[in-house]
Amino acid sequence: MSRPGRDDAPDRLYTVTQGRSSSGRDNPFDLVTLVVAECEPRPGMQSEHTAILRLTEAPTAVVEIAAELRLPVSITKILLADLHAAGRVSARHPYTAAVPDPDILEQVLVGLRNL
């Protein structure tokens, strides 16, 4: 840890996730899954969990959480999966389909034209 720079990051990440492996393919969180806190932070909680619960008082995308916490997306997903398993956050996953719903596309167009 004496050298500055990127070498710091792995050690921090290792600690944050308690050394567990990264979000696998079974992790349901998408970059744009909207996460909502279902409880207040509690004393003694891991600081990243506390930060996530504060950030997600309003719906907040996984990618925004990662950016605010300055953590890689895959690490953020692990933290979110923990909180989700404990019932502390809920997840609004994106509507996905092989072919986009025409109604959604229309809503996107209307929204963009109203910008």
Next chain:
Amino acid sequence: MDSAISDARTPASAPDRTPLGAAADNGLKIVVVGGFGVGKTTMVRSVSEIRPLNTEETMTQAGEAVDDISEVRGKSATTVAFDFGRISLDARNVLYLFGAPGQERFWFLWDRLFSGTLGAVVLVDTRRIDDSWYAIDRLEHHGTPFIVACNDFGGPEHSPEAVREALDLDPRVPLVSCDARSRESSKQVLITLVEHLRARYGGHAAPPRQEFV
């Protein structure tokens, strides 16, 4: 390149966070792909309701996001940074716009990060058209519908036909000019993309070859 983006990072305690409405429940993705300096971040900033944020993903050279954090300690992992902005379309739909580097290592992460993406904008600097070939090839490979937008850098005009020919672009792929600094112009680029998607999925156009991958 990464350091230039990192400078724009917002502190975790940024007071200017703009929360989404409580009813927001459907996140959507559009990716702006292009080479270094082509204006991806500029375009994202032009239309975003938040100051563009930056984040990163780490992957091994085998093309997987890191499955064991200890791998990061070795030389087998690399980090790809990308920035993004946000557009609230209505009470429920939120569009996230990602500026993504077009370099080779980035594409290993495409499926993991950008599966389910509505479509992509390939942002082109007509002085460096060659930079865009690889991005177009990869988007076709991944079956992601896209349009091409030429960012106007005030250089000599290139006719759309010349650019189309230089890129060997499928005639069904829309090609537009834009000024990424302009909100209105960038908005029009996004509208062109979504209209293209609507035509493609609505059956008004023959299925582009990108569908067969």
